[in-house]
Amino acid sequence: MIDLVHAGPPMATAFFASAVEAVEAVTIVLAAGAVRGWRSSLSGAMAALLALALIVAIFGTAIAAVPIATLQTIVGALLLLFGIRWLRKAMLRSAGVIDVRDEEALYARERQALGGSGQIAKNRWDAIAALTAFKAVLLEGIEVVVIVIGIGAAGNMLVPATLGAIGACVAVALAALSLQRPLSRVPENSLKFVVGIMVSSFGLFWFGEGIGLHWPYGDATIPVLMAVFFAASSIGIRAARP
Amino acid sequence: MNPVLGLMGNIAGLFFDDGRLAIAVLMILGAVAIIAHTGLFAEPVRIVFLVSAVMAALLENVVRSAGATMAAVGAALRQAQDRPSSPRSAMPHGSERTAHTRRG
Numbered sequence: 485m486i487d488l489v490h491a492g493p494p495m496a497t498a499f500f501a502s503a504v505e506a507v508e509a510v511t512i513v514l515a516a517g518a519v520r521g522w523r524s525s526l527s528g529a530m531a532a533l534l535a536l537a538l539i540v541a542i543f544g545t546a547i548a549a550v551p552i553a554t555l556q557t558i559v560g561a562l563l564l565l566f567g568i569r570w571l572r573k574a575m576l577r578s579a580g581v582i583d584v585r586d587e588e589a590l591y592a593r594e595r596q597a598l599g600g601s602g603q604i605a606k607n608r609w610d611a612i613a614a615l616t617a618f619k620a621v622l623l624e625g626i627e628v629v630v631i632v633i634g635i636g637a638a639g640n641m642l643v644p645a646t647l648g649a650i651g652a653c654v655a656v657a658l659a660a661l662s663l664q665r666p667l668s669r670v671p672e673n674s675l676k677f678v679v680g681i682m683v684s685s686f687g688l689f690w691f692g693e694g695i696g697l698h699w700p701y702g703d704a705t706i707p708v709l710m711a712v713f714f715a716a717s718s719i720g721i722r723a724a725r726p
Numbered sequence: 727m728n729p730v731l732g733l734m735g736n737i738a739g740l741f742f743d744d745g746r747l748a749i750a751v752l753m754i755l756g757a758v759a760i761i762a763h764t765g766l767f768a769e770p771v772r773i774v775f776l777v778s779a780v781m782a783a784l785l786e787n788v789v790r791s792a793g794a795t796m797a798a799v800g801a802a803l804r805q806a807q808d809r810p811s812s813p814r815s816a817m818p819h820g821s822e823r824t825a826h827t828r829r830g
Contacts, residue, residue: 557759561752561755564751564755564780565748565751565752568747568751568780568784569743569744569747569748571784572743572744572747572784572787572788572791573743575788576788576791576792576795579788579792581791581792581795581796582795619736623736684780688776688777688780691755691776692773692776695758695759695762695763696762697758697762697769697772697773697776698769699773700773709777712777712781713781716781716784716785717784719785720784720785720788720789721788723785723788723789723792724788724789724791724792725792726792726796
């Protein structure tokens with residue numbers, strides 16, 4: 485039985501982070517499928533999912549052999565780097581310094597790039613569509629794997645984090661299948677902002693635990709760290725506004 | 727470029743978007759790890775240093791990046807006003823404003 489009080493934060497973090505990544509991957513798979521053929525695009529996506537499963541199987545087994553303090557230190561540092569990268573970008577977008585990601589525009593650009601070489605026979609095997617979908621799903625999937633393993637393994641919450649990630653990927657895939665168009669209504673920048681805060685907080689917490697810091701109130705420090713990151717980010721957005 | 731090297735570069739880019747911020751964060755983490763290992767300072771001081779230094783690094787980077795991007799855009803617009811060409815052609819290629827629209 486999963487304890488929701490402890491499992492909730494990692495599950496929610498994995499869900500939202502995976503949803504953002506899945507939306508990005510789906511946009512490219514849809515563009516490749518619509519322009520160059522669904523068989524090749526979906527084959528590329530499936531091959532990437534298999535590669536990801538292999539990565540998870542290899543790293544999941546290897547991680548079990550790493551001492552917990554070392555694991556928390558390394559994973560904490562990686563999660564912090566990862567989360568702060570998202571947070572920085574979301575802050576710059578919120579401040580109006582860089583453009584907000586537009587899935588519709590990205591979809592149109594990707595379609596144009598894939599269809600630029602003239603007439604394409606959609607029923608034939610198309611290596612470009614397969615490779616494009618493979619690369620997109622693999623890269624976005626690696627981000628999901630990093631978050632799930634990072635949040636799950638360091639805190640002994642691998643099952644809830646995995647469930648959150650799978651739930652998000654299935655939900656996004658079903659939505660994309662039914663709509664057959666990019667999920668542009670997903671508030672991606674807001675999600676990235678929230679996930680950046682959550683992942684950075686987990687990273688900072690696990691790194692501290694790994695090097696032997698004793699956080700006041702234990703796990704309850706994580707929401708406090710999230711609040712501190714939120715406050716600092718809000719100040720940063722105001723300071724960065726042109 | 728070799729596709730495998732390109733893919734590895736993309737994977738590294740998942741963690742190191744802005745090199746300066748990544749280096750600053752790694753230096754802070756390294757400093758706190760050394761302090762914790764040597765037993766310098768009381769634990770609350772280490773925690774406050776870790777949290778506040780990471781926040782400061784993030785804020786400094788965001789404000790500096792914003793300033794640099796806006797300066798580049800301003801310079802491009804001034805250049806466009808000086809020349810009778812369309813403003814679109816004068817946008818700073820490779821600046822953050824354009825670079826970040828490509829990948830999430």
